[in-house]
Every structure is written in C-alpha cells, then in structure tokens.
Amino acid sequence: MTEPVGYVRYRDDLEQPFPDEEELTRQVVAAMLEANKQVAAKHRHGLRDAHAKSHGVLVGELRVHAGLPPHLAQGLFEAPATFPIVVRLSTAPGDLRSDQVPVQRGFAMKVLGVSGDRAVEDGFSTQDFLLVNHPTLPFGTIGEYAKLQNLLESQPRQSDQQLKVLGAGARVADAVLTRLHRPIPPAVETLAARNNHILGETFHSMAAVRYGDHVAKLSVAPRSTNVKNLTGQPVDPKLGESALRELVGDFFAELGAEYDLRAQLCVDVERMPIEDASVLWPEELSPHEVVATVHLPAQDPYSDARRRYADDLLSFNPWHALAAHRPLGSVMRSRRSAYPHSSTFRHDYNGVTEHEPVSIDEIPA
Numbered sequence: 001m002t003e004p005v006g007y008v009r010y011r012d013d014l015e016q017p018f019p020d021e022e023e024l025t026r027q028v029v030a031a032m033l034e035a036n037k038q039v040a041a042k043h044r045h046g047l048r049d050a051h052a053k054s055h056g057v058l059v060g061e062l063r064v065h066a067g068l069p070p071h072l073a074q075g076l077f078e079a080p081a082t083f084p085i086v087v088r089l090s091t092a093p094g095d096l097r098s099d100q101v102p103v104q105r106g107f108a109m110k111v112l113g114v115s116g117d118r119a120v121e122d123g124f125s126t127q128d129f130l131l132v133n134h135p136t137l138p139f140g141t142i143g144e145y146a147k148l149q150n151l152l153e154s155q156p157r158q159s160d161q162q163l164k165v166l167g168a169g170a171r172v173a174d175a176v177l178t179r180l181h182r183p184i185p186p187a188v189e190t191l192a193a194r195n196n197h198i199l200g201e202t203f204h205s206m207a208a209v210r211y212g213d214h215v216a217k218l219s220v221a222p223r224s225t226n227v228k229n230l231t232g233q234p235v236d237p238k239l240g241e242s243a244l245r246e247l248v249g250d251f252f253a254e255l256g257a258e259y260d261l262r263a264q265l266c267v268d269v270e271r272m273p274i275e276d277a278s279v280l281w282p283e284e285l286s287p288h289e290v291v292a293t294v295h296l297p298a299q300d301p302y303s304d305a306r307r308r309y310a311d312d313l314l315s316f317n318p319w320h321a322l323a324a325h326r327p328l329g330s331v332m333r334s335r336r337s338a339y340p341h342s343s344t345f346r347h348d349y350n351g352v353t354e355h356e357p358v359s360i361d362e363i364p365a
C-alpha cells in the first residue's frame with residue numbers, strides 16, 4: 001500500500017455550486033413531500049420520507065481513541081473522550097416494506113454532549129452521523145439525485161414481490177458487469193442490495209464531510225467478533241416481514257457489540273472528489289483509519305417507549321453538526337432543506353413536537 005501524501009486542507013472553495021442547484025433541490029424536496037403525504041395517508045401516521053422503518057434503537061458510547069496522530073485528532077476526535085450515543089437502525093425506503101425485500105440499510109448515530117461552533121446555528125449539542133451500507137451514492141450530484149428521486153417515487157406503487165424481482169435482476173446485472181469490468185449503471189447499483197444481517201454490515205457516509213483541518217468520508221465497521229461473524233449472513237426467509245427487528249432484538253437481548261468508527265481522509269481532490277459522491281475514494285490512496293469505538297451494550301433495543309421516541313420524536317440530520325464536520329458537496333447541501341421538511345411534516349401530522357436530546361437519560365429504556 002502506498003503511503004498517503006499530504007492530506008487536503010479544508011477550504012471553503014473546495015465546494016462548487018451545481019448548475020440549478022436550488023431549483024433541483026426544490027424539486028427533490030417537493031417530490032419527497034408528495035410521497036410522504038401518500039405514505040402517511042396509507043398508514044394514518046407520518047413516517048420518515050426515507051429510512052421510514054426502524055429495526056432497533058440502541059444507546060451506547062462513542063469512545064474516541066487516545067494517541068491519534070494530528071491528521072486524525074480533529075474536530076470531535078481532537079482528544080480522547082467518551083460521548084453518549086443513540087443509534088437508529090433502519091432500511092432505506094420511505095415506507096414500511098417487508099424485510100424480505102433486499103434494500104439498503106441505515107445506521108444513524110446521534111452523539112450527545114458535543115461542544116463547539118455549529119455548522120448551522122441550531123443551538124443543539126449533538127453531532128449526527130448518517131450512514132448507509134454502501135460506500136458511494138450512485139446518484140452522486142443533486143442533478144443525478146433528482147433522477148434517482150423519480151425511480152424511488154415509483155416504489156410506493158410497486159408491490160414487495162415486484163421489488164424482489166427487480167432486485168434479483170439488478171443483482172444478476174451487477175455480477176455480470178463486474179465480471180466484465182464494465183461500469184455499473186446507478187439504477188442497477190441502487191437496486192442490487194443483498195438481504196444480509198444488518199448487524200454484520202459496514203456503513204458509510206457516502207459523501208464527504210469536513211474533518212477539522214481536512215476532509216473525510218466516515219464509516220462504521222464491525223469490530224467485535226460477534227458482529228464480524230454476521231457479515232454476509234443472509235436473512236432467513238422464515239423470519240418473515242419483521243426479520244431485521246427480530247434479529248436485532250434477539251442479538252442485543254443477550255450480547256453487546258462494538259464497531260470501529262473510521263475516517264478516510266481526502267488526499268487528492270481529483271481522484272477523491274467532494275462534489276460527486278458516486279466516486280469511490282480509492283483505499284490505496286488513503287485507507288480507512290480507526291478513530292473511535294462505537295460501544296453498544298446488551299439492552300432491549302425496541303421497547304414500545306423507545307420505538308415511539310426514536311421514530312416519532314427524534315430527527316437525525318447530517319446538518320445537526322459541528323462546523324468542524326460540516327457536510328460537503330451538492331447532495332449534502334440539498335439535505336439541509338430535505339431533512340427539516342420531512343421532519344416537520346411527520347411531527348405535524350402526528351401532532352407531536354420534535355425533540356433533540358441533551359442527556360442520554362431522555363432516551364426511554
């Protein structure tokens with residue numbers, strides 16, 4: 001492996017506006033809101049516009065490692081510390097799909113009690129990291145994302161069975177194109193998710209964030225053997241519609257787990273672009289370096305009180321962030337308006353007030 005040369009230093013002009021960015025963002029948010037209204041009418045309950053279905057809500061700790069070298073000892077990770085966290089595990093659609101449909105999984109982590117300048121003046125003391133089990137966002141600019149939106153908007157009208165068939169076709173296409181070393185079209189990449197155990201997955205920010213003096217993509221990967229052993233384990237079809245909730249509940253009833261939180265620093269803005277999240281940052285240019293441990297003890301991850309609190313009151317949002325970890329690139333900028341719209345819609349629909357925790361004691365057991 002080649003040693004990385006020179007970590008790119010963060011500067012405001014690393015970001016470049018995308019043509020018609022505001023209009024494209026407005027279109028994406030408006031389309032999401034329409035889908036959100038349909039789903040709420042179907043369930044008589046407001047859900048998230050993406051990652052609607054939760055499978056477990058975990059409390060634990062983020063333990064920042066001691067002795068990090070200067071390029072990694074940045075922002076939240078500047079000094080060794082332990083922060084309380086809450087993690088919501090989810091699947092990507094903005095509707096409640098059967099867990100037998102293979103779709104991307106989410107790992108949203110809210111770090112509590114952080115201090116420092118904010119990315120936006122929200123008055124909060126939280127740092128959210130929203131991660132998905134795929135390293136890139138196949139539609140990696142707001143222009144391409146607006147096209148993905150059209151694909152997603154057609155999903156509420158497709159049955160679980162139709163989605164399974166589409167997914168199986170996409171996985172065959174993905175395997176054939178990979179073998180032929182041909183580029184994978186974004187639509188195929190999006191639909192080709194495999195239906196594996198959620199706790200064995202590695203989750204990625206897909207897009208870049210500021211990393212103090214530098215720029216990084218972040219990820220969370222299994223650290224303890226018990227979750228490493230679950231990597232690539234297919235979900236048993238016999239477990240039915242709520243298989244992931246069953247798997248997460250059974251696991252944490254008995255055991256705790258640990259994950260590595262890793263930063264991959266940008267060392268080359270051409271080959272590791274900030275504005276196009278569809279490009280995989282090559283590990284041979286810059287490896288994923290462990291900066292903290294995510295510690296999740298045994299617990300009941302889905303009591304009614306906890307599910308209601310996390311699904312209905314909490315909001316995870318990449319812009320709940322320190323200035324030192326400001327989200328970067330056009331897709332990230334579009335999320336600044338998308339998340340509050342979705343959050344406000346479901347809170348209003350359900351007649352509840354959004355809650356941003358200050359203390360871990362506010363998370364119900």
Ligand code: HEM
Binds near residue numbers: 088335
């Ligand atoms: C970089 C790629 C992205 C990642 C890694 C990501 C990840 C996630 C995750 C993990 C959640 C679930 C949060 C929770 O558990 O509450 C979520 C929710 C959501 N995402 Fe994304 N997302 C990405 C891009 C986008 C984009 C581009 C948009 C729209 C422009 C979007 C819109 C939403 C919305 C509206 C929600 C629901 C928010 C709420 O109601 O609280 N996401 N996302």
